[in-house]
Amino acid sequence: KDVLPEDANAAFAKLQDDAPVHSVLHTRRCLEHLVDTLPWPVRASAAADAGVDMSDRDGILRHIFPQIDDTPLASGSVAQVHRAQMRAMFYHPMGGYASRSTTTPTVPVVLKVRHPRVRERIEGDFALLIQIVSLFVYAFPASTFFRSLEQALAQFAERLSLQADLRQEAQNLLRFHRHFREWRGTVTAPQPLLGFERCDDVLVETYERGESVGKWIAEMKSSSVNASTEEGESLEPCHPLGPSVVGRGADTYLKMLLSDRFVHGDLH
Incomplete structure (x- = not known):
């Protein structure tokens, strides 16, 4: 906030949880892809319990998640999140501890769904930036600055592209939980759910208020x-x-x- 104008700060702040949302249709397509990535035992169990064929992705999805909110809870720069109810039999947090009791038939969870063409846009934007810097490298071959900048952009592009892969996010969350396993009750984070962490554009997590x-x-x-100093001066x-x-x-x-x-x- 000390560097950019207030209107710029307000615009960038929206990228955290108030970015434009994508369509319900895109969310449904991604959720069908999630079903395709489920381990065979999970998919077979859901199909058998629902009385549908293994190829019935919509039937399996509706059985695992009896309720999915069409309106996102929040939308960030890479993905948006939807609240949902998951049948307790499929609810297995991977962070090493259960975040809530599963005595009820369903458990609240969060579905994180990637926005359409996010990875392509990231890769395209950085490809353009790298091409521009490459021109400066060609024009000023003796300059180490532009060569270093070109390498830094390539590394940053690779890292940022990984951030758009929700499978990588699941692994990062698990690593975070391992580091903070002694801090439970003080620091918490959503936990990926076992069997639902294999999809690159959907991540199912525990719901953390x-x-x-x-x-x-x-x-x-x-x-x-309100507080004041000993001299009577008012403090914030x-x-x-x-x-x-x-x-x-x-x-x-x-x-x-x-x-x-x-x-x-x-x-x-």
């Missing part, structure tokens, strides 16, 4: 406590939970940076 830091800060003043309002949240956030970042060397870049 929470509030974004941005919204929390915006609402902080409504329940803030302070939320009672502020020091706790800041302390945990700082500890989390330091652990990721200095100990794990593996950073979750979307903390909120």
